[in-house]
Amino acid sequence: MLRLLRSEIYRLVRRWMPWIMLALIVITAFVLYFLIWASVNAQLQAVKSGAIPAPPGGTAQFDEALREIAPDRVAQFGVGIVAGLGSVMLIVFAASHVGTEFGWGTFRTLLAHGASRGGFLFSKAVSLFLYAVIFMVVGTIAAIGASYTVSAVAGISPGSGVDLGQVFEVAAKSGYTFLPYMAFALAIAVWAKSAGAGIAAGLVVYFAEGLVATILISLNKDYAQMVNWGLSRNASALTRTATSVQGQDPSFATLPDPTQAAIVLGVYCLIFLAVAYWRLRSRDVTVGS
Amino acid sequence: MLPAVTNEAHEVVLRTNGLVKRFGSITAVDGLDLEVRRGEVVGLLGPNGAGKSTTIGMVLGLITPTAGSAEVLGRDVRARREDALAGVGAMLEVTSFYPYLSGRDNLAAVAILRGGGALSRIDPLLARLGLQQRGGSKFRTYSLGMRQRLGIASTLLADPALVILDEPANGLDPAGQREIRELIRELAAENRGVLLASHLLYEVEQVCDRVLVIKKGKLIASGTIAEVTRGGSSYFEIVVADKRRASEVLRGLGVKEIRETPSGLDVVADPERGAELNRTLASAGLYASAIVPRASSLEDVFMELTEPEAPSAPPAS
Numbered sequence: 001m002l003r004l005l006r007s008e009i010y011r012l013v014r015r016w017m018p019w020i021m022l023a024l025i026v027i028t029a030f031v032l033y034f035l036i037w038a039s040v041n042a043q044l045q046a047v048k049s050g051a052i053p054a055p056p057g058g059t060a061q062f063d064e065a066l067r068e069i070a071p072d073r074v075a076q077f078g079v080g081i082v083a084g085l086g087s088v089m090l091i092v093f094a095a096s097h098v099g100t101e102f103g104w105g106t107f108r109t110l111l112a113h114g115a116s117r118g119g120f121l122f123s124k125a126v127s128l129f130l131y132a133v134i135f136m137v138v139g140t141i142a143a144i145g146a147s148y149t150v151s152a153v154a155g156i157s158p159g160s161g162v163d164l165g166q167v168f169e170v171a172a173k174s175g176y177t178f179l180p181y182m183a184f185a186l187a188i189a190v191w192a193k194s195a196g197a198g199i200a201a202g203l204v205v206y207f208a209e210g211l212v213a214t215i216l217i218s219l220n221k222d223y224a225q226m227v228n229w230g231l232s233r234n235a236s237a238l239t240r241t242a243t244s245v246q247g248q249d250p251s252f253a254t255l256p257d258p259t260q261a262a263i264v265l266g267v268y269c270l271i272f273l274a275v276a277y278w279r280l281r282s283r284d285v286t287v288g289s
Numbered sequence: 290m291l292p293a294v295t296n297e298a299h300e301v302v303l304r305t306n307g308l309v310k311r312f313g314s315i316t317a318v319d320g321l322d323l324e325v326r327r328g329e330v331v332g333l334l335g336p337n338g339a340g341k342s343t344t345i346g347m348v349l350g351l352i353t354p355t356a357g358s359a360e361v362l363g364r365d366v367r368a369r370r371e372d373a374l375a376g377v378g379a380m381l382e383v384t385s386f387y388p389y390l391s392g393r394d395n396l397a398a399v400a401i402l403r404g405g406g407a408l409s410r411i412d413p414l415l416a417r418l419g420l421q422q423r424g425g426s427k428f429r430t431y432s433l434g435m436r437q438r439l440g441i442a443s444t445l446l447a448d449p450a451l452v453i454l455d456e457p458a459n460g461l462d463p464a465g466q467r468e469i470r471e472l473i474r475e476l477a478a479e480n481r482g483v484l485l486a487s488h489l490l491y492e493v494e495q496v497c498d499r500v501l502v503i504k505k506g507k508l509i510a511s512g513t514i515a516e517v518t519r520g521g522s523s524y525f526e527i528v529v530a531d532k533r534r535a536s537e538v539l540r541g542l543g544v545k546e547i548r549e550t551p552s553g554l555d556v557v558a559d560p561e562r563g564a565e566l567n568r569t570l571a572s573a574g575l576y577a578s579a580i581v582p583r584a585s586s587l588e589d590v591f592m593e594l595t596e597p598e599a600p601s602a603p604p605a606s
Contacts, residue, residue: 007401015389105385112349112381113399113443114374285351286342 001119004110008123009130017096018131021089025082025135026142032081033069033146037154040065071147072159075170078143083174083239086139087181090132091202094182097131098124099195108285117280121190125273128182136175140167170239177235180265181206183272184231190276205231217254224254231268237261300327300362302376302451302482303348307357310343310506317343319506320357325451325482330473332497333486336595340506341486342382345455348484349379361451378444379453382486384436388429392420392439395428399443407446414442419468433460441472452476455486470496490588500587504595518590523560528553528579529570538573539566553577560584 012018044062046052055061068077101107101120110120144162151158181202189198210232216223227233237255256264303325310318318340325331333341346352348359350370359366364373386395393411400407415424418438423431431439437460444452454473458466466489473496476483487493493500500517502510510517524546529535532554536547539556542565546557556566560582567580585593 003402003404007398010394010401011387011390011398014394104388105383106387108351108381108383109385109399109443110402111351112374112379113402114371114377114447115402116371284346284353286346 001116001122004115004119005123005126008127012097012127012131017093021093022135022138025085025089025139028085029078029081029139029142030146030149033078033143033150037066037069037150037156041154066154066156067159069147069150069154070156070159071144071151071162074140074144074147074162075167078147079140079167079170079174082136082139082143082171083178086135086175087178087206088203090135090178091181091185091206092199093131094128095185095189095198095202096195097128098186099189099193099198102189102193103195111285118277121273121277121280124186125183128186129179132175132178132182136171137168140171173238176262177238177265180231180235180268180272183269183276187272187276187279191279210236221254228254228256229264231265234261234264238265301325302327303359303361303484305344305348305357305359308344308347308354308359309356310340310347310352311355317506318347318354318503321503321506321508323501323508323511325484327450327480327482328477329498330477330483330485330496332493332500333484333503334490334493334500334591335503339503339595341503342455343506344503345379345381345453345484345486348453349374349377375447376450377453378447378449378451380437380440380444380455380457382455382459384440386428386436386439386443389427391425391427392431392435393424395439396443396446400446403447405447407448410446410448414445417445417472418442434462434465437461437469438465441469445476449481451482451484453484453486456488457485458487458489458492466492490586490591494587502591502594509594510590514587518585518587523582523584524555524557525563525566526550526553526555526579526581526583527566527570527577529575529577531575534573535570535575535577538569538575542566542569555583 040062043052044059044066047054047059047062067073101110107120111117144167147162148158150156184205185198185202187198188201189195192198209230213223213227213230213233216227224233234256237258238261240255240258255261301324303323305321305323308318308321309316321340321344323331323333323344333344335341343352347354348361348366350366350373353367361373362376364376366373386392387398390398393415396411396414397408400411412421412424415421418441420435420438420442423435428436428439437457441454441457444454457473458469461469470492473483473485477498485493485497494514497514499511499513501508502517527535532549535554536549539547539554542558542562544556544558544562544566548555548557558566563580563582567577570577
């Protein structure tokens with residue numbers, strides 16, 4: 001099994017896709033920090049020069065928006081950028097990482113060379129987990145770098161600087177919430193023998209399930225009892241404590257307990273991997289698969 | 290602990306016992322027993338859909354048999370798949386590798402999976418299969434023939450006792466096909482057992498020590514090439530101008546079958562009846578330019594054995 005994992009990593013580091021995704025998250029972090037500063041600063045200068053009227057609260061809201069760029073806000077703002085983009089990218093990657101093996105016919109080749117089906121799934125799951133960790137670390141470092149760079153360019157005070165412990169705790173919790181979505185995309189890719197199916201199903205669940213949960217709770221708070229067993233509510237419960245954005249979520253009060261949320265998300269991961277294994281184990285591998 | 294594996298000549302490296310595979314109501318393989326020994330090349334023949342690839346799939350543990358078992362070096366493939374396949378190198382009908390990796394990197398990915406010195410065999414194998422110049426090129430740029438060669442190279446990474454090749458000459462030019470035939474004989478000379486599934490009957494005739502002919506999943510003939518072709522019919526190729534009259538005259542001799550050809554007739558009859566055919570034609574004033582005795586080739590026998598049954602006559606109304 002470990003030889004299969006080594007082979008998996010050997011192939012992974014020679015594929016363009018993971019490197020392109022890392023490059024994208026780094027570039028995006030810098031571009032977004034710069035664009036936000038440029039946009040807010042342009043409005044601020046326009047107000048100061050009288051080109052546009054000042055908003056009711058004066059320029060304080062612009063100043064507050066610029067403060068988000070400061071290094072002491074990376075845990076909330078920078079990691080949020082990485083998590084927002086990273087979740088989608090990692091779902092796509094998880095489905096592609098597994099689904100392409102069926103499309104290329106290489107799953108059959110691996111089995112013919114002695115790999116076991118359980119070993120195949122193990123090596124895929126472990127390599128995906130390792131990649132997600134690397135992705136979050138690189139993305140978080142990029143956000144820190146972007147924050148310092150743009151703050152220096154814009155003359156924004158770094159405040160108390162980056163609290164690395166807090167930043168990486170938030171990043172770890174955010175990354176953890178992606179895992180069940182990745183496992184779900186993997187399971188669908190295995191079931192359908194298709195990367196496209198895994199990507200589509202993963203993204204639909206990622207975006208739609210949270211929306212449905214929010215709508216149901218806004219209709220009746222009692223629905224929280226039901227939707228709190230879903231993925232999005234438990235992911236929100238975990239990241240809520242991480243980012244402390246209390247009050248932004250109208251259904252905040254009904255979120256599950258963070259410890260329970262972590263357990264529920266972990267159980268979902270295991271269930272999705274078990275489903276993938278069951279499907280893989282019972283399937284005959286013929287020329288078309 | 291693994292049982293001791295010997296390199297003893299003629300050791301059975303592959304044995305299947307009553308292998309059966311049903312897909313719903315279709316029986317793809319029906320009670321197949323076969324054996325491959327070290328040092329021999331066994332041809333697995335059959336028309337499309339006969340069950341060759343399904344049989345290979347079951348031997349490799351890719352397909353779960355409905356009944357029966359397969360053993361490699363005495364190890365049951367279902368119960369101890371990884372141990373059993375450690376001694377097998379297999380190339381499947383469709384050669385699939387990672388398109389973004391070079392040929393060498395693809396072999397390295399398989400070699401890491403195989404372990405045990407397989408990495409050190411990559412360069413010698415690339416050279417042996419004539420791929421050393423293109424080893425660094427991406428697999429997606431390979432021609433069909435190069436893909437087949439890479440597939441064959443991958444089968445030898447683990448220094449296997451049993452090599453399974455499913456249509457290895459697909460996409461190869463005549464020179465390439467000859468090289469592969471020579472390679473297959475070399476593999477047998479290295480005391481490996483080789484199971485070769487192929488549609489190229491000439492190739493099989495050239496390299497196989499024994500053949501197994503399967504039809505609708507059942508073994509219908511087996512033995513050496515000589516044994517299998519002996520069961521087929523021998524015939525005389527007769528070059529004669531008046532084919533119609535010659536056919537009428539010879540029909541009176543009670544020969545088994547007469548087939549018209551562009552140059553004359555093919556007459557299916559026992560080999561010792563050549564003189565009789567000649568005399569009968571001459572007596573009727575028909576002089577043959579040539580009467581050539583022909584033995585059935587493997588292709589003739591294969592066609593006889595595997596030709597589809599004639600559709601049954603509709604019931605009389």
